[in-house]
Amino acid sequence: MFRKLLSLDQAKQRIEEHFNPQPLGTMDLPLMDAVGLVLARDITSSIDVPPFNRSTVDGYAVSAEDTFGADEDNPVTLKVRGSVNIGELAELLVGRGDAVEIVTGAPLPAGTNAAVMLENTSQKNERISIFKPVSKGENMMALGSDIQQGDTVLKQGVVLSSREMGVIAALGQDRVEVFRRPKVAILSTGAEIVEPGKSLPPGKIYDINTYALIAAVKESNGEVVSFGVVPEDDVNMLEAKLKEALDAADVVITSGGVSVGPKDLVPKIIDRLGKPGLVIHGVAIKPGKPVAVAIADGKLIVSLPGHPTSSLLVFTLLAQPILLKMSGRGRKLRNILKATTADRFFSARGRRTFITVNVSQDSDGHWVASQASTGQSGAITTLANADGYVELAEDQQFIDVGEEVTVYLFKNSL
């Protein structure tokens, strides 16, 4: 055991020295069940897309060279050799001087290299007059112009949204290999907390952190294993539950029981669950100072403060980036906006300080950030009503009114 306040950056580095967050395996899923999951392998195309020269107009497939010089007064005349419909293969023998009727999406027959739009032609029996020249490749999507066989079209680590799903489908794949989500055990401790849904005895309060963290873990690509509330005063029970959580999950997150009072057993227990044990006990941030982190034989245990705002903020700062790496995400969440401050934001001397803020748009559409509340970190409503937070460095005294700041948003709707 030791008591030393690390800076936030030192704390992150300390974790990195002992724990290397990596994806924990892959799953092969039907494509339609993979929305929101993370691609586990680069995807390389085994086909050309489109797989043929595809007309983008209704009209005639031609040799572009035959149309050169055509205009309203001197149309070029070609012989119509047949027609190709959408979804058909054009098995026509076409040469110079020939044209083939074609619709949007149909394949150009071999021997043609462009399409003439219907409105620039007139047909009489088996001959058409063309009033406007086309260049080679005009009005068609060439074979392989979207995707070429052998192209790497998607990179490992991308989250599968509508656009990536479309790309995979374009290659003809109906299954995809994605990373397994990390399993995260959530466990609240504290003699005073009671699970929601039960009656509330005098002197007790309802457990907020379990539910807030369930959502936060899901939002960070984790899969939740909830252990509910474990009374803090029963050391043996608490240790047994923590061991059970370590067996069941890849990461264990507890909240409560990390301050320096006489009953703060969690740091002591997590120190002895495996090697190397406790690596962080206290970080110089506000709110959130009483956080502890242990590594137990390759598994991560994060003990968050009991106060809901501190708990969620420290989760966001320390645990979320690790969960995103373990879920294989190659790109960061982008959830920031630039805003001008409406208030002066003060820091806690020597500690990285996080101010919860509300943002609104002024009449020019620019964002303005104002302090959400000066309330205590225990107040869940302060957090629930805030839109995001602003960060002050350890050596920064304050941010003045009218300065530009980066707001880290809690979610994607305002």
Place this chain on the structure above:
Amino acid sequence: MFRKLLSLDQAKQRIEEHFNPQPLGTMDLPLMDAVGLVLARDITSSIDVPPFNRSTVDGYAVSAEDTFGADEDNPVTLKVRGSVNIGELAELLVGRGDAVEIVTGAPLPAGTNAAVMLENTSQKNERISIFKPVSKGENMMALGSDIQQGDTVLKQGVVLSSREMGVIAALGQDRVEVFRRPKVAILSTGAEIVEPGKSLPPGKIYDINTYALIAAVKESNGEVVSFGVVPEDDVNMLEAKLKEALDAADVVITSGGVSVGPKDLVPKIIDRLGKPGLVIHGVAIKPGKPVAVAIADGKLIVSLPGHPTSSLLVFTLLAQPILLKMSGRGRKLRNILKATTADRFFSARGRRTFITVNVSQDSDGHWVASQASTGQSGAITTLANADGYVELAEDQQFIDVGEEVTVYLFKNSL
């Protein structure tokens, strides 16, 4: 049937005249299963949070009045009447001149109104000396200071994220009433398209839109019912499938088969599936012109263009806002950023034009938007590689290099 190009705003208004998007019912769910769903009722607290005056320090509960004037040289001396632990009810009789030992999180006994920090005291037998005065309410969270009984703490329409989950748990609720997700049937048409996973005959291409739209609907709070590919050339089959889709879902979305070629049957069929029938056939936007919308006896049918980029863009512009309203969301998705243009963006004369862009940050952290590709709207890779789009009004010729634009992002990670 009619052929008239409406402007985008006229098209939206036309839909609004005939279709009023409303949530379709509610579900009562365990709180932990409600992450990401939309709250169906305002939530009012039946309790005070905290439910008692709660100490925020380790020390002594006192009457603040007893400590007035105390300093290092003239400490105030009080009699220690006992102790209160966390999670306990303080059933002590405390009067002026008394102090009670207390820990962080424990309830202050009746008769006390503040807490003195341990480090500002010294204890000798049953008496403590206090070296620093406290004011009334200091070092405690007062009963109801976070949430008062009767407070409306959350409003209908909010999406349940970690912070809202925390608030609901704080009230002791382990269940919550949320809006049912709208059911959305997805159906692709076209003689040339083949479902991914099957072999690709000559002249055919793989269906991209079904999978792209499955993800887009899920991202818009919808529940997907997939009908796969329906061959466009079989009128009876297509009509039967569309009727089946209408029965199975609240909204039907088709793609393909809306251009003006000889086989474009979808607008004709959706016009006769119910009253009032077709309300939109063609919108003056680029890409995406060939879109059709019908209302069939209170259900919405949106026929998107076949080209993947057009299809997803029109979905985002016309269908997504309706699905969000039907899912009960009170707030809009915020997925925009302000950027400076790196290219000149040209519009299609007289049509609302959407330019797909990539964004990057310059060395000052400001965003720069450049055109993703000048490729055709059929190219899925153009869309997959873009970060978002920029909008040009019908009467705007171009946006010049260096202008500030709003970028509508496709998703939340860059």
